[in-house]
Amino acid sequence: MVRSRLPTWFVLLLPAIIILVAVVLIPLILSLYSSFTPYRLTRPETLYKWIGLFNYEKAVTSAHFWAAFGRTVLLLTIALNLEMLMGLGLALLVNKVTYGQRALRTIMMFPMMFSPVLVGFQFKFIFNDNVGLVNNALQSLGLTDVAIPWLVDGQLAFISILVAEMWSSTSVFAILILAGLFAVPRDPIEAAKVDGCTPWQSFRHITLPYIMPFIYIALAIRSLDVARAYDIVQIMTNGGPARRTELLWTLIGRTGYVDAKMGYANAMAYVSIFLAIAFTIYFFRKLNAARAELGMAR
Amino acid sequence: MDQNLKHRIQAQTAKVLHLVALFIAMCIICIPGLWVVLNSLRPTVEIMAKPPVWIPSELNLDNYRAMFGAVGEGGVPVLQYFTNSLIISVTSTLIAVLIGMAGGYAFARYQFKGKAAIFIGLMLTRAVPGVSLSLPLFIVMAKTGLIDTHIGLILVYIALNVPFTIWLIDGFFRQVPIDLAHAAEIDGCTRWQAFWKVEFPVARAGIASAGIFAFLTSWNEYALASQLTRSTFSKTMPVGLRDFTSEFTINWGGMCALAVLMIIPALILTFIVQKHLIAGLTFGGVKG
Numbered sequence: 126m127v128r129s130r131l132p133t134w135f136v137l138l139l140p141a142i143i144i145l146v147a148v149v150l151i152p153l154i155l156s157l158y159s160s161f162t163p164y165r166l167t168r169p170e171t172l173y174k175w176i177g178l179f180n181y182e183k184a185v186t187s188a189h190f191w192a193a194f195g196r197t198v199l200l201l202t203i204a205l206n207l208e209m210l211m212g213l214g215l216a217l218l219v220n221k222v223t224y225g226q227r228a229l230r231t232i233m234m235f236p237m238m239f240s241p242v243l244v245g246f247q248f249k250f251i252f253n254d255n256v257g258l259v260n261n262a263l264q265s266l267g268l269t270d271v272a273i274p275w276l277v278d279g280q281l282a283f284i285s286i287l288v289a290e291m292w293s294s295t296s297v298f299a300i301l302i303l304a305g306l307f308a309v310p311r312d313p314i315e316a317a318k319v320d321g322c323t324p325w326q327s328f329r330h331i332t333l334p335y336i337m338p339f340i341y342i343a344l345a346i347r348s349l350d351v352a353r354a355y356d357i358v359q360i361m362t363n364g365g366p367a368r369r370t371e372l373l374w375t376l377i378g379r380t381g382y383v384d385a386k387m388g389y390a391n392a393m394a395y396v397s398i399f400l401a402i403a404f405t406i407y408f409f410r411k412l413n414a415a416r417a418e419l420g421m422a423r
Numbered sequence: 424m425d426q427n428l429k430h431r432i433q434a435q436t437a438k439v440l441h442l443v444a445l446f447i448a449m450c451i452i453c454i455p456g457l458w459v460v461l462n463s464l465r466p467t468v469e470i471m472a473k474p475p476v477w478i479p480s481e482l483n484l485d486n487y488r489a490m491f492g493a494v495g496e497g498g499v500p501v502l503q504y505f506t507n508s509l510i511i512s513v514t515s516t517l518i519a520v521l522i523g524m525a526g527g528y529a530f531a532r533y534q535f536k537g538k539a540a541i542f543i544g545l546m547l548t549r550a551v552p553g554v555s556l557s558l559p560l561f562i563v564m565a566k567t568g569l570i571d572t573h574i575g576l577i578l579v580y581i582a583l584n585v586p587f588t589i590w591l592i593d594g595f596f597r598q599v600p601i602d603l604a605h606a607a608e609i610d611g612c613t614r615w616q617a618f619w620k621v622e623f624p625v626a627r628a629g630i631a632s633a634g635i636f637a638f639l640t641s642w643n644e645y646a647l648a649s650q651l652t653r654s655t656f657s658k659t660m661p662v663g664l665r666d667f668t669s670e671f672t673i674n675w676g677g678m679c680a681l682a683v684l685m686i687i688p689a690l691i692l693t694f695i696v697q698k699h700l701i702a703g704l705t706f707g708g709v710k711g
Contacts, residue, residue: 155559242643349549405547
């Protein structure tokens, strides 16, 4: 071991702290500073002009910002809940299989291997109004003769993004919940069976409490990875048509790079980081509560 | 007899329903992916055909040939992208797992002040959206000359993965009874030896699963890579997909071919490690 006067735990944590300070903290401080300036990429000298909270006022009074904010929360809430339910269903289905489970588990993780940018392109093609898979299938089956503009209509585009998002992330939930199902002890379930519980009762009162921590871990990981939805949305619709699928991340990305208003974009980013922090802390508390119920809290 | 028959029919129906549901679920999971593979083997005319061509008339490797071909013939420097991706992902995963092991071990085995605060602080760095990080990171990298280098992206991906690897690995080390390590120390091992000979092998499954998550994250990351890379020297595969798009058209066939090339390593790796993945998660999850 390294001989030093520093405590061992600190030495062990030091590499992690150094890299996070260098790659995350310093840029964040820089962007925090630039959010108080009218910084534009095209005019570097604007970085040295202090304008106080102007950008923040502009952000919180902007209807576009709050529309994107609301849409982001809506997408996250719907997507996380549906993914959790479908992941649970999928995990239960696979868990029941006795033969060939290993192959099924690998297939189940298939979408996890797809890069979000690839998922974006893939579903952009699948939902293409002219030659896409969905419209072709609907027309071949004779369910409709008009081309449905999946990615052009505001509401349909939102649903298309939701489908793409769910396809790519349900397996994260499924794999974590399946791991949870493996960890459920057999004895209480046997006992419940003997006592005459229905399958639903033993699921509700024995299995579910055991897998709740896994569900919260999955929710916490997914809510931390919300930024990944950027790739999918940016490629499928880029916030369009006419801002109807505009999410926080596409709005911030466009403001920063296309409109080159870095200062303003950073101010919006800081308001939205609170959203991520709120989600994180919420799921951590839920997780600890679920663990406490099982007597596994630290 | 009626009672028995009724039960048997019920059980049989449940079994059939289970299989049907499983089949439908697996189809939904596989079809978009198989569609990509199929399209990579068909000519563009057939992909864009209207009315659609469901059963391909011929399958060929033209898209792959074009992709590996010269730049003028629709080729992209795909081997360079592949190498870049591989170097960046493997290096950053290895380092992130090592840092994660050190950090996770510290959290699992040592008591110190502000532990919970440091832990939450680490997690929050993962909560920062990539978009808001990419703007300032670009400036910092431009100032330090790390734009368009492997090292720049490697550093970023390590930072992206470290909170997650620490969190997972911390959970696995907690599963290893501390008495085991103490016993080894009494038998004459140093703490260092006890770690490598006793604690590390037990937690290995979990560390492998942390590794695969880290690898998939760096292999698939796009938003930051697209900002921090400029030339073929450092572009990764997800960014390379963009080479097939122009202002108004997309070369679907070529893109699908690159996509297949991109999935294969991830598929192979996941298949190899997936046994550990489940075992590891079962260990680390609940008490982590």
